[in-house]
Amino acid sequence: MKTSAFAYYRAHSVDEALRLHAVAGENARWLAGGQSLMAALNFRLDEPSALIDVSRIDALRGVTLAGPTVRIGAMTRHVEVASDPIIAAHLPLIHQAMPHVAHPAIRNRGTFGGSVALADPAAEMPACVLALGGTMELVGPNGVRRVAADDFFLGSYETALQPGELLAAVHLPVPAQGARHGFAELARRNGDYAMAGLCLMLAGGSARVVFFGLSDRPVRARAAEAAIEAGAAPRDVAALATEGLAVFGDLNAAEPTKRHYAAVLLRRELERLTGHKDHAA
Amino acid sequence: MSGLITITLRLNGEDVTATVPARESLVDFLRERMGLTGAHVGCAHGVCGACTVRVDGQSVRGCLTLAAQVDGAEVETVEGLSDTGAIADLQEAFHRHNALQCGYCTPGMLVTVAELLDQGGPVPTRAAIREHISGNYCRCTGYQAVVDAVHEVATTRAAQRGEPA
Numbered sequence A: 001m002k003t004s005a006f007a008y009y010r011a012h013s014v015d016e017a018l019r020l021h022a023v024a025g026e027n028a029r030w031l032a033g034g035q036s037l038m039a040a041l042n043f044r045l046d047e048p049s050a051l052i053d054v055s056r057i058d059a060l061r062g063v064t065l066a067g068p069t070v071r072i073g074a075m076t077r078h079v080e081v082a083s084d085p086i087i088a089a090h091l092p093l094i095h096q097a098m099p100h101v102a103h104p105a106i107r108n109r110g111t112f113g114g115s116v117a118l119a120d121p122a123a124e125m126p127a128c129v130l131a132l133g134g135t136m137e138l139v140g141p142n143g144v145r146r147v148a149a150d151d152f153f154l155g156s157y158e159t160a161l162q163p164g165e166l167l168a169a170v171h172l173p174v175p176a177q178g179a180r181h182g183f184a185e186l187a188r189r190n191g192d193y194a195m196a197g198l199c200l201m202l203a204g205g206s207a208r209v210v211f212f213g214l215s216d217r218p219v220r221a222r223a224a225e226a227a228i229e230a231g232a233a234p235r236d237v238a239a240l241a242t243e244g245l246a247v248f249g250d251l252n253a254a255e256p257t258k259r260h261y262a263a264v265l266l267r268r269e270l271e272r273l274t275g276h277k278d279h280a281a
Numbered sequence B: 001m002s003g004l005i006t007i008t009l010r011l012n013g014e015d016v017t018a019t020v021p022a023r024e025s026l027v028d029f030l031r032e033r034m035g036l037t038g039a040h041v042g043c044a045h046g047v048c049g050a051c052t053v054r055v056d057g058q059s060v061r062g063c064l065t066l067a068a069q070v071d072g073a074e075v076e077t078v079e080g081l082s083d084t085g086a087i088a089d090l091q092e093a094f095h096r097h098n099a100l101q102c103g104y105c106t107p108g109m110l111v112t113v114a115e116l117l118d119q120g121g122p123v124p125t126r127a128a129i130r131e132h133i134s135g136n137y138c139r140c141t142g143y144q145a146v147v148d149a150v151h152e153v154a155t156t157r158a159a160q161r162g163e164p165a
């Protein structure tokens, strides 16, 4: 199918983007890399009146390290994040996850911020941001505000972004020295959306366990986090993988299957990270 | 507010200016307006890879890119890559290995593979080749012959560069 008709505006600065959006009205959409938006428009899942192309705003691009925080400009393309030395050195979770984001031709256009702002429940980057405890920098008509990842992902494709607000950057704390990370996902084909996916951060005595592709958003597995922090064995943590979480089946896997996959991924990654393997199970 | 936009781009080495509807995808622009029908529209939502072309040297989905977005860019299609001889060895290897049957996926496959081969370095493993073409569906060949052809060209080119096999 083809998209419905819309107007197209290209913004060269954040101010210009906000002005254009104010004029175009609530039915305008931001266009970043377009790798999800264009598919949705081709299916006519959405029929916006205007697209405001923000992908060429230089201030929204690039990866920088400032003290203990990495800032990823929202319009930085996946392919750039994948090869960025700051990301490789300081945020290995994202470096490891990036090859799982779609396919090379899509990573060439798709942006980090576009993926986070879209909040596809099965996407890797929102889950990484949540596991790393990132903070979103949002710009809007009323200025800049910051929202923590824990408060940003609200539901299926639903975030704390208000109409007319734009995700400018994501700030990610560099994990403490000695922190360990795990990433794993199950998909039918390399680069497809995950049937179940896991981001895991272990730092000092604390754990963050995030699943994606299971629920209506990336979700923290609080019961599993508490069990890890209490020193439980991988097998026992895995038994709590989806405890208390709403899990929804889809075309690729039914709900009980997804719960099973989640437990398997968590156990495997914990065993790999801790060297603890319980053969008796 | 206008539904039309004028774009200027370099297309297969030639400067082109055109006024297009804002909603026109790059692949429709190339096929319907420029007569370049090598890139195909298989799915129109980013899954099959049949629409793959090059923008500023990188492979992209023609169905997920607006013509409006390539204003000022350098666009190459399979026609351009063929005419310059840049992928002649690859085309010949596809032919010889039977890496195409109906040929529907082939233009997208060639553009995608050309990007991998252009990266240079050591010869990619078969697994790396499969990973790189994971976004290109082929319903005929079963991929085996495609991987054979790509691996052979990668090996030949690496030898020409003096890389160890």
Ligand code: FES
Pocket (backbone or CB within 6 Å): B040, B041, B042, B043, B044, B045, B046, B047, B048, B049, B050, B051, B052, B061, B062, B063, B064
């Ligand atoms: S037509 Fe573009 S990916 Fe299928």
Ligand code: FES
Pocket (backbone or CB within 6 Å): B099, B100, B101, B102, B103, B104, B105, B106, B137, B138, B139, B140, B141
């Ligand atoms: S040769 Fe027919 S789809 Fe690939």
